[in-house]
Amino acid sequence: MAKADRRKERLDRGIKVRSDGIYALLSWRELAYLVLPRLVLIVGLLVLPLVMPSLYWQRVISNVCLYALLALSFDFLAHYVGLVSLGGALFIGVGAYIAALLNKYLGFSIILTIPIASIAGAAICTLLLLPCLPLRGVYFAIVSLMYPLAAMRIIEALNIFGGTDGIMGIDSFPSSWAEQYFVIVMVLLFLFGLRRLVNLDIGLVFRGVKDNDQAVRASGMSITYYKSVAVFIASIMGCLAGACLTHIYMFSGISLFALDFSILPIAATVIGGGGTLAGPVIGCFILVPISELLREFGTLRIAFYAVILMAFIVFKSEGLMVYGQRKYHQFERWVKI
Amino acid sequence: MQILIYGTINSIALTLMALGFALVYGISRVPNFAHGAIYVVAGFITWTCLKALGLSYFLSALIAILITGVIGAMIYRFMLIRVRGMAISEIIASYAIGLAILEGLRWGGFKGMTYTLPLFIPGSVNLAGVPVDIHRLLLIGIGAAVIVLLWLFTHYTRIGLALRGMAQDERAALMLGIDSDLMALLATAFGSMLAGLAAIVLLPLGNIVVEAGYNVLILAIAVCIVGGLGSWMGAVLAAFLIGFAQILTVVYLGSHYQMVVALLAIIFTLILRPSGLFGQQKELEERV
Numbered sequence: 210m211a212k213a214d215r216r217k218e219r220l221d222r223g224i225k226v227r228s229d230g231i232y233a234l235l236s237w238r239e240l241a242y243l244v245l246p247r248l249v250l251i252v253g254l255l256v257l258p259l260v261m262p263s264l265y266w267q268r269v270i271s272n273v274c275l276y277a278l279l280a281l282s283f284d285f286l287a288h289y290v291g292l293v294s295l296g297g298a299l300f301i302g303v304g305a306y307i308a309a310l311l312n313k314y315l316g317f318s319i320i321l322t323i324p325i326a327s328i329a330g331a332a333i334c335t336l337l338l339l340p341c342l343p344l345r346g347v348y349f350a351i352v353s354l355m356y357p358l359a360a361m362r363i364i365e366a367l368n369i370f371g372g373t374d375g376i377m378g379i380d381s382f383p384s385s386w387a388e389q390y391f392v393i394v395m396v397l398l399f400l401f402g403l404r405r406l407v408n409l410d411i412g413l414v415f416r417g418v419k420d421n422d423q424a425v426r427a428s429g430m431s432i433t434y435y436k437s438v439a440v441f442i443a444s445i446m447g448c449l450a451g452a453c454l455t456h457i458y459m460f461s462g463i464s465l466f467a468l469d470f471s472i473l474p475i476a477a478t479v480i481g482g483g484g485t486l487a488g489p490v491i492g493c494f495i496l497v498p499i500s501e502l503l504r505e506f507g508t509l510r511i512a513f514y515a516v517i518l519m520a521f522i523v524f525k526s527e528g529l530m531v532y533g534q535r536k537y538h539q540f541e542r543w544v545k546i
Numbered sequence: 547m548q549i550l551i552y553g554t555i556n557s558i559a560l561t562l563m564a565l566g567f568a569l570v571y572g573i574s575r576v577p578n579f580a581h582g583a584i585y586v587v588a589g590f591i592t593w594t595c596l597k598a599l600g601l602s603y604f605l606s607a608l609i610a611i612l613i614t615g616v617i618g619a620m621i622y623r624f625m626l627i628r629v630r631g632m633a634i635s636e637i638i639a640s641y642a643i644g645l646a647i648l649e650g651l652r653w654g655g656f657k658g659m660t661y662t663l664p665l666f667i668p669g670s671v672n673l674a675g676v677p678v679d680i681h682r683l684l685l686i687g688i689g690a691a692v693i694v695l696l697w698l699f700t701h702y703t704r705i706g707l708a709l710r711g712m713a714q715d716e717r718a719a720l721m722l723g724i725d726s727d728l729m730a731l732l733a734t735a736f737g738s739m740l741a742g743l744a745a746i747v748l749l750p751l752g753n754i755v756v757e758a759g760y761n762v763l764i765l766a767i768a769v770c771i772v773g774g775l776g777s778w779m780g781a782v783l784a785a786f787l788i789g790f791a792q793i794l795t796v797v798y799l800g801s802h803y804q805m806v807v808a809l810l811a812i813i814f815t816l817i818l819r820p821s822g823l824f825g826q827q828k829e830l831e832e833r834v
Contacts, residue, residue, distance in 0.1 A: 287634075293634045293637075295637075295638075295641075340813075340817045341813070341816060341817055344816060344817075347577065347633045347634070347637060348816055350633075350634060350637055351637075351767060351771065351812070351816070352812065352813055352816050352817075355764075355809050355812050355813055356813075358764065358805075358809055359806060359809035359810065359813065362802070362803075362805045362806045362809065363806055365802060366800070366802035366803050366806055468645075472645070475638060479638070506653065509649060509650070509653040510649075511645060511649040512645065512646045512647075512648075512649035512650045512653060515642040515643070515645035515646035515649065516642070516646050518638065518639075518642040519625065519639055519642040519643055519646065522629065522635050522638055522639050522642070523625055523628050523629060523635075523639055524628075526635065
């Protein structure tokens with residue numbers, strides 16, 4: 210057949226249809242079809258620290274998980290609520306500074322600082338972003354890009370919180386195992402929690418806000434309220450990542466508002482597949498180790514993932530996870546038109 | 547008096563930086579976030595032509611402007627054209643291009659050493675008791691000339707009118723036989739050339755550094771947003787507003803706050819009037 214008179218047809222696999230409902234419980238095969246992909250991810254993540262050869266690569270795992278948390282928050286906001294936040298570094302910075310201040314000046318232990326920093330940081334971020342929540346699309350993206358930059362300049366200008374030197378000498382995690390497993394469990398918890406959340410009633414409203422906010426408003430619901438709830442949830446993840454980061458590196462400074470934390474999660478989401486929630490996590494597992502390998506090239510790393518980001522967004526915008534899901538659930542064949 | 551003179555100079559400088567961005571966004575509705583990168587690239591090309599190849603100043607400036615125009619056209623032709631209409635992809639893609647160029651330059655060794663362009667005409671004059679470089683005076687002249695020329699261009703030439711038609715209503719423009727992709731390509735090229743021009747005029751006042759790319763981008767966005775995206779007069783007025791505000795903060799608060807002013811201006815304008823001071827387009831659609 211010539212290229213002009215054929216097209217690709219995609220059909221759901223039989224096993225997908227059979228395992229859609231409660232009948233999946235009837236056979237081990239259907240159960241395995243459903244559970245296996247999830248199990249691979251969970252077990253893989255839990256085993257990963259055990260098989261890593263060196264302390265250095267174990268630290269990389271923690272990094273991957275922190276970026277994964279950020280990427281999850283970006284994906285959730287962008288693809289389920291319609292708020293594209295280019296300023297993930299704001300969440301990291303706020304969480305990190307709160308944890309650092311609590312630990313350094315009030316002497317709180319790490320068990321207290323991380324939850325407090327997550328919740329209080331999320332509240333602060335939500336309050337900061339509250340005035341610009343009525344904005345949408347490009348406008349919200351630009352404002353959110355400005356926030357971390359502004360925070361950086363303000364800390365620099367006012368010379369507060371240690372100014373340009375930052376805050377040093379913060380407690381670390383008790384052991385590297387505690388550190389890794391804490392972040393891994395958090396990633397899994399938030400990943401599956403979010404997947405559940407977006408299918409609850411409130412998740413439907415979130416998606417309504419994204420697709421047609423006027424319709425949501427016409428139903429008598431406050432858009433700004435739901436947006437702020439969503440931002441709160443997303444910033445809990447970001448601030449948690451920031452708090453962990455500051456304890457892992459025992460340091461908090463204006464470099465935490467840097468571009469890396471805004472760009473890499475976005476790149477990971479684009480590569481992994483937006484709107485799948487698991488995709489961004491996988492994207493982080495690809496991008497962060499690559500960027501570690503490229504560490505000796507210095508700033509070329511940023512150029513490198515800018516190029517990846519560009520290539521994916523322009524030429525292959527669906528992402529790996531969507532591609533994988535399609536191959537897993539469907540088969541394809543050529544049919545004559 | 548000092549504030550008045552340097553405020554004016556700063557405002558014209560901001561206008562020069564922002565006009566290119568405003569042109570591209572106002573016309574093709576593609577927010578060209580690679581603007582800052584193009585600005586820096588223009589500086590380096592001029593430097594290369596001038597110092598390494600030994601060409602005359604005027605010739606190297608001309609070459610730099612032409613090359614930046616080509617770069618802008620290529621960015622549109624090969625990248626942005628594919629994501630046109632998808633606002634978020636446009637932003638991320640063009641920002642990624644800018645990032646790749648800037649960080650590539652930084653890695654390529656354009657750091658540490660100082661790269662400077664000579665002033666057009668060295669020396670300074672006293673203006674009402676304030677010493678001002680002749681170059682800065684020239685800058686005012688060039689800036690004013692560019693503003694006037696662009697105004698004439700967009701109001702009285704075929705291409706200029708076509709560009710404005712595109713900005714107002716793309717479908718109607720298409721029906722009248724305006725090739726929207728070609729026009730957007732031209733707009734991107736012109737916008738990049740304006741960025742190149744701004745770089746050549748402004749960079750002799752300081753060093754050519756990669757960080758300038760980010761600062762120029764932020765300032766250009768600030769001016770365009772405060773003035774209203776896509777609005778000419780708005781951009782110029784906003785440049786004067788921010789320009790004077792910056793000089794005032796430098797005089798009374800310290801130079802640390804200079805960037806904070808621009809950032810706060812963006813945030814407050816977007817919150818209070820998302821379409822900017824003078825933007826009329828789509829005001830209702832963009833706010834909920």
